[in-house]
Amino acid sequence: MQLSLEQASALCRMAALGAGASDETARSIATAAIAAEAEGNKAVGLSHYIDYLEALEAGRINGKAEPAISRPALAIYLSDARGGAAHTGFDRIAEDLAKTARLFGVAIFSQKNAYTAGALGYFTGRLAEQGLVAFGATNGPAVLAGSGSTKPVYCTNPMSFACPAADGPPLIIDQSSSATAFVNIRKAAADGKAIPEGWALDNAGNPTTDPAAAMKGALLAFGGQRGANIALMVEVLAAGLSGANWSLDAPWFTGGPDNPGTGLFILAIEPKLLDPDFEKRMKDQLARLNRRYGVHIPGVSKATATEKAAARGITVSKDIVERIADFAERHKR
Template structure:
């Protein structure tokens, strides 16, 4: 889990209110600011701080201020059939295009059983789980994926060709928690490397390589080098498939065609592609029967024989649900270095960052 281990604790609602004001101050509409803020705060609450305000707020604001990402929403459905749609986002905020695309997938799946939609020419959309989980209250299985600037070389290569290219599948349950598999196709997301660099914390072995292709635990060297794919050549294959689905299929950027990373490129739009899907469980099985079966399968996994050194077997997404419950009570940790950035941003915008 890409979380912050320690920091100054802030109540979620206080961070939420201030973040929403910040986005509106730089030209984002109230409704879009609400959505954008919710996606980021939700990531922080779930412990995915790499995709929360901790890393993304100042980057998003700077990109909007410099005109690299449009604060104004402009979405056009350019291709549509009963179970599919392609939306041209015209460099709109990534979360806005993602919300529209996932909602269309859900609405279409009510009629067709399964629906697949895509957002083209868009931007970073935050945590992948936020979009896949939209399907859960509708009795559906949700899926989302997106591509990103290249940080991984193909197996046998030394040139960065693929991004962290995350995927998420969210599956509803009844009495058990939903199963939410949300992962980057690299061992860790690049955002986590950024957070470690911000705090001058060493990386775990096996996460990254330096610019010469040598394994490194130095986060600053890793940012100039490559990330390691999950599962070796299998991870390479998965990230390739994601890049082709999200980039090539939507007519957006892919591979080496990205102009740079979010925080490093303040000139050219990223031109990301993202895909979304919804599976209406009722098209295959009565929903209560399905969720009861998922509950049974989850219990079987969690009560299976554990290794001697393990106290508990987790289901994907379970840790994030527990972290959210904890942080709603105790607050979201923000590293001191990031708090300084927020204080400076607040001064710049005449919106003082809230004190603890």
């Protein structure tokens, strides 16, 4: 089905309201999901949005939660999501976070007790669009084996880096610490397709290409021990600093009544205080890497896809639209 971004946004917002969200939460999670879908990141777009709706209905997301935000130091914002969505607390202070980074050079947002964050580049990219360099880290329920382990001890523990470039879209790197995202494993299982070797282990610790067996076993980190070490680093930033659940202690995000209680860490840096010509130098360097050396620049294709989606709309499977629309009908009733 073809939907304009406005139609898709309205549908998602109404669906969240129907599932029990406040208007603020509904707008926050709908905006993030539509942004992911528009840039072509469908794994955490509208298909994943159904997880949010089901979590709202089951109580895994407290749709009425009011994040408690404090400021223990001038450049630090602490948020307790209180079992709500990860996006709401960030949305409340995003502008202040950017202003603080411009004033002091750096600013930190640290959050605990939230549902999983979806596309992490959504957070860092918003800061880069305001001229800031940003780094983000988040965790979730354990699905990834650690270094030397065959059992899941970390989430896919994504990290994201974004920075502005003059006269163009920001550079946005958004990747998991695992060889692939968990939602890709789940999609392969739903489609009955095998997964590549090196992505996962079964529950006996043996390598597998069966996504159903992988979901009962453990995902593998990219780059072996080095990737697993990065997953641990992300865990410390996202869960250790914030007081959120360690991945081992986080309830599963698609079952049961409990919120996974995950963490989110965002660092914002004002580059102009370090180098007033930063954005122009980034533009020139990215252009050189791409044109002379054939380097793929993350973020450019997403920006192009978003522009096309704004003009032409998005194509979504009928099944996904109908499932989201079912929640929206509940709001009307």
